[in-house]
Amino acid sequence: MASAPHVVIIGGGSTGAGIARDLSMRGLDVTLLEQGNLTHGTTGRMHGLLHSGGRYAVSDQKSAAECIEENRVLRRIASHCVEMTGGLFVKRPEDSEEYFEEKLRGCEACGIPAEVVSGSEARAMEPHLAEDIDKAISVPDGAVDPFRLVVANAASASEHGARIETHSTVTDLLVDGDEVVGVEVDHASGAGRHVHGVEGGTEEIRADYVVNATGAWAGRIGEMAGVDVEVRPSKGVMTIMNTRQVDTVINRCRPKGDADIVVPHETTAILGTTDEEVEDPEDYPEEEWEVDLVIDTLSELVPMLADARTIRSFWGVRPLYEPPDVGSTDPTDITRDYFLLDHEERDDLRGMTSIVGGKFTTYRMMGEEISDHVCDQFGVDADCRTAEVPLPGSEDFSVLRDYMDEFGLRSPVGRRSVERLGSRADEVLKTTDPNPVVCTCEGVTRAEVQDAIEGSGSNLNAVRIRTRASMGNCQGGFCCHRLASELHGEYDEATTRAAWNELLEERWKGQRHALWGEQLSQAMLNYALHATTQNRDHDPAERDGPPVDFGAFDDGATPTDDPPTRDAVADGGRDGD
Amino acid sequence: MAIESEVLVVGGGLAGLTATLAAARAGADARLLSYKQSTLRNASGLVDILGYTPEGDGPLVDPYDAIADLPDEHPYRTVGVPTVREAMALFDDAVPWYRGGHTDRNALLPTHGGSVKPTARYPEGASAGLASDDRDVLLVGFESLVDFDAPQAAAHLRAAGVPFDARGVTIRFPGDLRADATVTRYAKLLDTDGEVTVRGQARPVRDALAERVNTQLHGEERVGFPAVLGDDDAPGIRAALGDRLGAEVFEVPMGPPSLPGLRLEDRLFAALDAAGASIETGNPVVDYDGDGRVERVYVERNGARIPNAADQYVLATGGLVGKGVESDREGVSEPVFGCHVPHPDDRYDWFETDAFGDHPFARFGVSTDDDLRPTRADGGTEFDNLRAAGSVLGGYDFAAEKSGSGVSIATGYAAGRAAAEEVR
Ligand SMILES: Cc1cc2nc3c(=O)[nH]c(=O)nc-3n(C[C@H](O)[C@H](O)[C@H](O)COP(=O)(O)OP(=O)(O)OC[C@H]3O[C@@H](n4cnc5c(N)ncnc54)[C@H](O)[C@@H]3O)c2cc1C
Numbered sequence A: 001m002a003s004a005p006h007v008v009i010i011g012g013g014s015t016g017a018g019i020a021r022d023l024s025m026r027g028l029d030v031t032l033l034e035q036g037n038l039t040h041g042t043t044g045r046m047h048g049l050l051h052s053g054g055r056y057a058v059s060d061q062k063s064a065a066e067c068i069e070e071n072r073v074l075r076r077i078a079s080h081c082v083e084m085t086g087g088l089f090v091k092r093p094e095d096s097e098e099y100f101e102e103k104l105r106g107c108e109a110c111g112i113p114a115e116v117v118s119g120s121e122a123r124a125m126e127p128h129l130a131e132d133i134d135k136a137i138s139v140p141d142g143a144v145d146p147f148r149l150v151v152a153n154a155a156s157a158s159e160h161g162a163r164i165e166t167h168s169t170v171t172d173l174l175v176d177g178d179e180v181v182g183v184e185v186d187h188a189s190g191a192g193r194h195v196h197g198v199e200g201g202t203e204e205i206r207a208d209y210v211v212n213a214t215g216a217w218a219g220r221i222g223e224m225a226g227v228d229v230e231v232r233p234s235k236g237v238m239t240i241m242n243t244r245q246v247d248t249v250i251n252r253c254r255p256k257g258d259a260d261i262v263v264p265h266e267t268t269a270i271l272g273t274t275d276e277e278v279e280d281p282e283d284y285p286e287e288e289w290e291v292d293l294v295i296d297t298l299s300e301l302v303p304m305l306a307d308a309r310t311i312r313s314f315w316g317v318r319p320l321y322e323p324p325d326v327g328s329t330d331p332t333d334i335t336r337d338y339f340l341l342d343h344e345e346r347d348d349l350r351g352m353t354s355i356v357g358g359k360f361t362t363y364r365m366m367g368e369e370i371s372d373h374v375c376d377q378f379g380v381d382a383d384c385r386t387a388e389v390p391l392p393g394s395e396d397f398s399v400l401r402d403y404m405d406e407f408g409l410r411s412p413v414g415r416r417s418v419e420r421l422g423s424r425a426d427e428v429l430k431t432t433d434p435n436p437v438v439c440t441c442e443g444v445t446r447a448e449v450q451d452a453i454e455g456s457g458s459n460l461n462a463v464r465i466r467t468r469a470s471m472g473n474c475q476g477g478f479c480c481h482r483l484a485s486e487l488h489g490e491y492d493e494a495t496t497r498a499a500w501n502e503l504l505e506e507r508w509k510g511q512r513h514a515l516w517g518e519q520l521s522q523a524m525l526n527y528a529l530h531a532t533t534q535n536r537d538h539d540p541a542e543r544d545g546p547p548v549d550f551g552a553f554d555d556g557a558t559p560t561d562d563p564p565t566r567d568a569v570a571d572g573g574r575d576g577d
Numbered sequence B: 001m002a003i004e005s006e007v008l009v010v011g012g013g014l015a016g017l018t019a020t021l022a023a024a025r026a027g028a029d030a031r032l033l034s035y036k037q038s039t040l041r042n043a044s045g046l047v048d049i050l051g052y053t054p055e056g057d058g059p060l061v062d063p064y065d066a067i068a069d070l071p072d073e074h075p076y077r078t079v080g081v082p083t084v085r086e087a088m089a090l091f092d093d094a095v096p097w098y099r100g101g102h103t104d105r106n107a108l109l110p111t112h113g114g115s116v117k118p119t120a121r122y123p124e125g126a127s128a129g130l131a132s133d134d135r136d137v138l139l140v141g142f143e144s145l146v147d148f149d150a151p152q153a154a155a156h157l158r159a160a161g162v163p164f165d166a167r168g169v170t171i172r173f174p175g176d177l178r179a180d181a182t183v184t185r186y187a188k189l190l191d192t193d194g195e196v197t198v199r200g201q202a203r204p205v206r207d208a209l210a211e212r213v214n215t216q217l218h219g220e221e222r223v224g225f226p227a228v229l230g231d232d233d234a235p236g237i238r239a240a241l242g243d244r245l246g247a248e249v250f251e252v253p254m255g256p257p258s259l260p261g262l263r264l265e266d267r268l269f270a271a272l273d274a275a276g277a278s279i280e281t282g283n284p285v286v287d288y289d290g291d292g293r294v295e296r297v298y299v300e301r302n303g304a305r306i307p308n309a310a311d312q313y314v315l316a317t318g319g320l321v322g323k324g325v326e327s328d329r330e331g332v333s334e335p336v337f338g339c340h341v342p343h344p345d346d347r348y349d350w351f352e353t354d355a356f357g358d359h360p361f362a363r364f365g366v367s368t369d370d371d372l373r374p375t376r377a378d379g380g381t382e383f384d385n386l387r388a389a390g391s392v393l394g395g396y397d398f399a400a401e402k403s404g405s406g407v408s409i410a411t412g413y414a415a416g417r418a419a420a421e422e423v424r
């Protein structure tokens, strides 16, 4: 082939990043366009469950079988993004025995390793489970870090020559007759890494093929070319606790329902969720009852959750898709499967396919299927290798623990840095400069922050999702300004300050749903640190109106006598005793 | 038998310390019960009176001028301007190494983030950093100390329009402190002028530090460091560095753990000792007896409940940060005496959507009558002999107004004095 076909992928969630990696590994010329940071959409707002498939073993066995297959693949290719916590489907006395049996048989049918454990065995594994639970089924559920996984996919795509543009919104599709031939893009800050305050611009990108991987937004991209993509966005809440009350994924063993799962994730446990159809994936109500519901219902499984401290809540929108003829009224009835919509077959519009629905856990499989489809269009014959080739950072993960001493990092800081970075730890942490901890709650060091800045520019929210800095108990109260300082030098003070403000507002946003008890006290402390100690709420550098009249304030004049400092020295104070 | 005193103060932050001191100096037999380290550990150590109006006007040049226009429920309105002045005089007398008392005008001081903030009293160690002084400044940061980035702070000060040139440099602190050394570690090393090894040679740390800064100094007359310059011998350290640099040395206040805040707390405890008050720290007050009048309170010590009785009581347990005000999903409460804390029913009405919005939670606290006695929802007083002071009071947002320490000192003084008057 003289020159490879150029494919534009719209959407930098797990689906888009997975496709970008796959196609670029097969030698195609790839451009990925994302309107925000990577994981800006649903991928950055999901529960973090690496499905074993157990949840779908009764209701949707096709999805269940896909999940267990991909669960095994991700453990292999992305070990640094996955924590194999194991999972339990817990049955309370009032839950149906019949369903419990169905779940067990379903797991068997789908090839999901499942084992029944007694109530006391389950409590031995998870001491905070309720006293009165009957029994449980143990399955290989895990926790997965979506940020790290998507960044690793994008990094791999880049290594294979892909162009990855964040903060670049597709504003229109270029259509020539009955064919999509490219996209119009609005760059927030010029091409390349995102920098605050740098003028952006628009660009027309020609493409041989366009993949619409915009999840809940897919309908909008469809509209740009006059085709219908019937995505039915459905929101769900997730409430983050300050510690891991459980170390295993805890599911309620009963048919679909709200508030039935707790996922341990890094230093936290995340409760979820709800399922409510919404009109607009970007603008929907985030409601108090949802937070109360997950806490109250899940306390039936883990009683201590009722009074535990939550640090924030966030919402995500499921990009559910239902073929037009089904017409479910309840969003929980809509299938979790994914669909590949070839607009040529469907709408006589050549040059574009949309991929909608699905799950994070099966992102790679979705990527493989659509990549096969794209390659077919061009008669490209190349095998998919994404299931075999480890993602950057996950090679040789087993030997990493030994590096800890070498990097001079104290456990647990060292352990956590190394786990986050995987096999990249060596490259990132080996620095001759001092490497202090910048975010104490999550144990994130300067070297990691600097590495993230190199990767994502002056956007501190992007640095945050790469490193977890500011995502712990204090929610950035102690480290937002430190992160801003890490930008300074490479970026000027005004850019740094803009990024700092953006991070402060973002951190505040999710905390609002956790404002009682300890976290309200934390919020007051944070507010005082930023407003009282630092006067960031009335920062004279950001003042509208006349400048501060410095001359009107105390300049220290009328010093009465020689300050006692000098006396102290004369007294021999230098020796300090 | 209960431990007896005339005035019993619960909570040993700035408010409780001031209340006990005021009561003791007025001749009462005063006792202080305090649980944990106070909010001063988190606070900058600057003593603000009022920097901005509740509407956000400011920085105010004269804090006293603006008090008359504060809303009725503001604690400053409850005690009145003359009492605020008397309270500040007591503070100035108890802590003579604080500056700012020579004028009614507020001072503007650089913050560790590089902004400037209005305040009324500042430790002597910060005084050479005044932003209204037009001498040029060199800010010095340490590579491993992530809380203070001197070049960024200097650039931020320039953006704030300060009337002098500010430059910042980052140096490596001499010796081999760990990358995650705490501020107290720096302070201790400087306090003792300990030896550090620089290029194979052992040197006293003050010399070695001054030498590193000297190579960076281009004629600035003032040099600012992060607030780690000693705990016991802060003046000696500043003087030693100043001599070697030929410049005045100051500290820029930082976040927790704040050495200037801790130094202030130590000094106030010492003043209390000198005034003859009895002090018990480390154990919480968990309960009380009484109806309409507090008869006694119970301190929990090693699982036992020890009664403490007095004629008059002062509640100074702090706000949301000090844990004198608590909340759960259902509501907001004052945990020791169960005093009423006004708040909206729906917890989603406790905050605003912007990080720096006009947050109702920042004003949570007990409401009082004119004599600082907490009032019930129906307006009656909770107890005849209980007064409240400091952050446990509601009706003001100290963070936005920059009024935290001033309110604690003024109301602590007023409550302590009033309690002492009752027992005479
Ligand atoms: C509450 C909740 C919990 C979940 N929990 C789990 C779980 O535990 N495990 C699991 O496996 N799955 C889970 N999922 C499902 C999973 O999160 C999603 O299926 C998956 O993340 C979808 O990824 P995506 O890439 O298709 O979509 P997205 O991540 O939404 O990506 C689409 C991207 O397109 C971008 N975009 C949109 N329009 C434009 C434009 N015009 N120009 C440029 N870019 C654009 C968006 O900014 C977005 O980043 C959960 C979902 C929800 C809602």
Ligand SMILES: Cc1cc2nc3c(=O)[nH]c(=O)nc-3n(C[C@H](O)[C@H](O)[C@H](O)COP(=O)(O)OP(=O)(O)OC[C@H]3O[C@@H](n4cnc5c(N)ncnc54)[C@H](O)[C@@H]3O)c2cc1C
Residues within 6 Å of the ligand: A524, A525, A528, A529, A532, A533, B010, B011, B012, B013, B014, B015, B016, B017, B033, B034, B035, B036, B037, B038, B039, B040, B042, B043, B044, B045, B046, B047, B048, B049, B283, B284, B285, B286, B316, B317, B318, B319, B321, B322, B323, B324, B336, B389, B390, B391, B392, B398, B402, B403, B404, B405, B406, B408
């Ligand atoms: C981050 C931060 C920065 C600040 N910066 C400034 C500043 O720059 N300038 C300024 O003027 N103000 C500042 N402030 C505000 C100022 O520090 C406070 O307003 C003031 O210290 C509050 O004093 P207090 O005595 O009311 O409460 P606290 O200092 O909170 O003291 C309450 C005390 O009561 C004790 N206690 C609580 N419950 C019990 C119990 N049951 N039994 C016994 N003891 C109990 C606590 O352990 C504590 O010691 C800042 C505050 C914060 C949080």
